[in-house]
Amino acid sequence: MPIADLNDRARDIFRAVVDAYLISGAPVGSRTIAQQAGLSLSPASIRGVMQELEERGLLAAPHTSAGRMPTERGLRLFVDGMMQVAEPSAEERAAIEARASSGGPVEEALATTAAALSGLSACAGLVLVPKREMRLRSIGFVSLSPAQALAVLVSEDGAVENRVVALPEGMGPSALVEAGNYLSATLAGLTLSEAKQRLERELADGRAAMDGAARALVERGLAVWSEDGERRPVLIVRGQGRLVDAAALADLERVQALLDDLDGKQEIASLLDSARAGDATRIFIGAENKLFALSGSSVIARPFRGQDGRVLGVVGVIGPTRLNYARVVPMVDFTAATLARLMGLQGQT
Known part of the structure; x- marks a missing residue:
């Protein structure tokens, strides 16, 4: 509802109700508005306007004689069209x-x-x-089972994080060591996203000195890690x-x-x-x-x-x-x- 749809009297009474409610957290009665808002209106006149505002969906009466409080629709109107902000002290x-x-x-x-x-x-x-990307100091892989390994990443500030990655079929212990040594030597000092980009370039150019199993493990490990960081x-x-x-x-x-x-x-x-x-x-x-x-x-x-x-x-x-x-x-x-x-x-x- 545009604020212009309210006349001056309705606007003043609505603002007074909202202001009083935000201070007390309790429904506001017409007598309170008459005493505090300086509107020069009788409680009966204020009640009539409050009834109109209720019919418009801006105020609600939780109980028959408990006064009125702004609805969520009324609060939205107040915030968007009437609120006068007070700068922090x-x-x-x-x-x-x-x-x-x-x-x-x-x-x-x-x-x-x-x-x-x-x-x-x-x-x-x-x-x-x-999630802040760590800069890598070293990366290693620890075998958990024939199908899984634990990737251990150590950052330059000493933080350690682990993730479980799936092993390519036929991956032996020597390939785990080879993959970790390659990553630690090549990618130290880089963030995960930077490391992933460099690795992709080296693999594409054929400059990655690893066998097929180690290369597959490196690709899987970095993909899991970087995606996890971006999503959390x-x-x-x-x-x-x-x-x-x-x-x-x-x-x-x-x-x-x-x-x-x-x-x-x-x-x-x-x-x-x-x-x-x-x-x-x-x-x-x-x-x-x-x-x-x-x-x-x-x-x-x-x-x-x-x-x-x-x-x-x-x-x-x-x-x-x-x-x-x-x-x-x-x-x-x-x-x-x-x-x-x-x-x-x-x-x-």
């Missing part, structure tokens, strides 16, 4: 920047930044980044406990549904990944996304980019639909800008 900006620049591995900085955003927004903080983004969630506040305890079923949603990290990651396209902040309210149809939750997410314009990740928050959008949206925007600077600096080192 100097203290809030300093808290986010301090966590992001605290030093240590980049994953730790992302986690502490998500925690800072959680604390400031009273929501759960989310950061989604692609890193999702960091901090501050789930902040979702269980005094207001939430009145609806434990909804809270449990939300916490269950957070446990389904692949689904959350897919939702955040949909925010990668474009530069603007995305706001998902309640059942607009089927993942949160039961829990009635909202997600605010924004991508952050490197200097070359490439998306480096997505940062955001998840909380109840009554979260303070006007305050949290610019907070997420600022955090995205901060993480873009952090990741840019990491890329230069």
